[in-house]
Amino acid sequence: MNARLQGRAIPSRASRSIARSKSHATSEFERIRHNLDGYLVKAVDARKRLLEQAYDPKQLHAWRVGLRRVTATLNSVSRLSDDRLDDVVTHLRACRETTGRCRDIDILAQETLPAFLRECPVIPPPAATMQQAIAELQGQAHAQVVASLKKSSLAIPVQSWRHWAAAVEPPSDQRIRENAAAVIDDRFNVLTRRIAKLNGGRKRLHRLRAAVKKLRYTMELYQHLFPKRAANAWLKQLSDLQAHLGLAHDRLMGRDLVATLPVPESDQDPIKAFRRWARKSAYDASTKMVQSLTQLDKLSHYWSKAS
Structure with a gap:
């Protein structure tokens, strides 16, 4: 871990003086800075609640979304300066990834399993054995994620980001727009390449x-x-696409997770039924995903007209 994240990059008197002299940052840059800071604050607050209160899956989701928004966008902002924040992004991504399995198990227990019990017309007995095994897996995951969060303090990354934002020479509105257009175009091109490589695999x-997610954030x-209308049209369609992709992912992830449950061979029938249902519902979600991609392709590239 480099000096920045070891806490040695503490603002000097000179840098604080420079920050004060640049307090009148451009409104465009200030809004971006404020939004990024807000994402980090939400993640910090969610971590605090998870460590101090009874476990709440919604708080884990808030922690992960706050960090993902930052890791998806911070480098695009820091490239406005010679001082990049790659180390901060790497640290935040590692913090988020340690909690991913718990989030998948929460979704299995609270969303996917109830949907299976509700939608499957005939569930072979004994389904209760499978439900109990999932509940035990969730309890273990909660304990593990709390232990992980205790090691995932955001104090130094937040300090590093705020020092950078205070010390950087505020870019002009034109430069910010050009940078934003280039970043969105990069994200869109990555999306296009990944669409072309879809093969039905998880x-x-x-x-x-x-x-x-990265393009949307x-x-x-x-x-x-x-332009507000053009940007909103993309955000609405990306949200719809993300919902279908998320459902397909959750069903396939749940299918894999139940296959690892320590359930006796005599109690495997509900698990087999669940896995068949999960595969079919993932396929149905993928079909809707393709329809959503078709709608996305009809939207104009508003960012390419803003240079």
Whole structure:
């Protein structure tokens, strides 16, 4: 871990003086800075609640979304300066990834399993054995994620980001718009390449889902720089696409997770039924995903007209 994240990059008196002299940052840059800071604050607050209160899956989701928004966009902002924040992004991504399995198990227990019990017309007995095994798996995951969060303090990354934002020479509105357009175009091109590589497998689906999230979060961060109607049309369609991708991912992930449950061979029938249902519902979600991609292709590239 480099000096910045070891806490040695403490603002000097000179840098604080420079920050004060640059307090009148451009409104465009200030809004971006404020939004990024807000994402970090939400993640910090969610971590605090998870460590101090009874476990709440919604708080874990808030922690992960706050960090993902930052890791998806911070490098695009820091490239406005010679001082990049790659180390901060790497640290935040590692913090988020340690909690991913718990989030998948929460979704299995609270969303996917209830949907299976509700939608499957005939569930072979004894379904209670499978439900109990999932509940035990969730309890273990909660304990593990709390232990992980205790090691995932955000104090130094937040300090590093705020020092950077205070010390950087505020870019002009024109430079910010050009940078935003270039970043969105990069994200869109990644999305296009991943669409072309879809093969029905979960890994490709996961990579496409990540690309959709990164494009959506980037567009949200910079949406105030572009025509409102055009940006909103993309955000609405990306949200719809993300929902279908998320459902397909959750069903396939749940299918894999139940296959690892320590359930006796005599109690495997409900698990087999669940896995058949999960595969079919993932296929149905993927079909809707393709329809959503078709709608996305009809939208104009508003960012390319903003240079």
